[in-house]
Amino acid sequence: MMPMKLVARAAGAALCLGALPVRSADAPTATFRAFTYEGREALAPCDAATEFRNPVIGGMSPDPAVTRKGDWFYLAQSSFAYWPGIPVWRSRDLVDWSFVGYAIDRPSQASFRPGVGLSRGVFAPDIKYNPYNDTFYLLVTLVDAGGNVLFKTKDPAAGWSEPIPLGFGGIDPGIYFEDAETAYIVNNDDAPGNRPEYPGHRTIRCRPYDLVHDVCQNDRETILVNKGIRPEEKPIWCEGPHLYKIDGRYYLMTAEGGTADGHCEVIWTGLGPTGPFTPCRVNPILTQRDLPPGRPDPVVAAGHADLVETPDGEWFAVFLGIQPYRARGRKFANTGRSTFLLPVTWTGAGADRQPVILPAGREIPRVLPKTPFQRRAAAAGTVGRPVTGNIVCRDDFTTPELDPLWIQVRTPTETWARTGDGLRLAARAEDLGGTGNPSYLCRWVKNMSWTAEVTVDFAPQGARDFAGLACYQNERHFYAVGVAQGADGRRAVRVRKVDGETDVTVGEAAPDAAGPVRVRIDADAGVVRFAFAAAGGAWRPVAGVEDATILSTDHAGGFVGATVGCFATAAR
16 A cells, blocks of 8 residues: 555645555555535524624534634644644634644654543643744643643644643643743643542642743642632532733633533633632623523533634634534434634723623524624635535545545554545454554544445455444444445445444345445434445445434543544454
8 A cells, every 4th residue: 555645735734644654455455436425404594794603613623722823813623532633723704714734743743552542632732822932832731642742833834843741730731921931831730739629629720931941830830720710619620721911911711610511611810920810700701501401402511712812803712512412302412512603792891801702691692793803804715615514525535635634543553545546445454443543534523414425445355344434433332334245255235333332233235236335324413324325326225223322422421523434444
């Protein structure tokens, strides 16, 4: 197999996978063509000239952090143990986002080795532009892969540095630049003395950072917050902190309440970067936890926000939220956490001046009017393809460069794919149900209801050979439909379901003719269907109506949304 070349077309720079050994040519090979993904949700009308739709980045796009350099905004998100890691986007108006590249694109920066949990890896990056030295900084926690580190670049489209270890524990580091020589790093950390009074008791801590020598001054650590905004109520998981200086006052903003339905965003104010900080008069400044749980079409778990100012002086907040559906009287979410956007209102004056993202009791609107700044910025033209709404993706794999939004599970250790005349995947012994790096190239599921299909040409050589289309939540929760070897030794189209300890074939059918086979997955909230078509024939169902809730975090656990993509394996 020839090495696969990934090129970030929006940035014009290759994503280096490192010098990997090439998989031996004796492995069975599956060839894929004509991949299509299409969202098909019922959406409220939205006039793109005067309005924008929430979420602004749909599907799995959690823990957003944002910064601005001149007229451009840059946004980074968590990617957990998917590879490459930490997608970075840019926009003129905070609505129309163009993919820039990945902050982690080579194993020397981070390695999500076999066995690293899929919901481990990258936690909550913070991206900030430092005007004092014209440099972007990206801080992140690499769980089970290096701890808290910092990356730098002059241009996010040109790649990022090797990691600079920060030397402290905890998670969610964020940075604020005080002057040309000193920054401050805040993070979620242990309870004082590592003696929590209750589960979820955490602190927010602060440490100076020497920008000249790139050294974190951990011996000057300060606890800024103990427990949370109302300590007497035993708040849990104060995290995702950001420190700002706005009009001469300092603001410390954090999430708390956990990243499920109790999630919220709160804010403090103080006279210096190390405090003391006093809770602002209005808190929380963003939440959906007090709204009726049975309301239609809800957004839940809103929080983990970041603030940014436009060149016109308008303020916005980006934050995560979840769009669930209901099945069997419960709510489920297969798409993970998405990136939402709201304008920020400033209230009060003097020491009481503070930002509010959303007044209490209000639902997050799905369609909002664009502000004057956004209408002006949008007049310069679009910068990217749609990343929200009913996404459509088509890929014929006809070029030697793979669309950079294709990702894989964990860090690769060998090359098992190439593109050009179709996408060719080596059917390796690493299974979708394992904890390594299977031959699986995928994309985030962006919609509650969607259809994906691909044409696969595969000649299984043994009972363990299997190639086709998978919808994957994690290694213990997924569906796969594709070409396999039947009990009679002939080709068959099979549907495999893995749900925890259950690993079964839920449907199998024989194609009518030799040659490529089209396979399709149709998902509609809590149900999923599978079909195939051979030699230009009509679609035929495989299996019945299956349970799509196994693809949700509510069922499978963890933090990631579902992916869909092409796979090839020789293991079962």
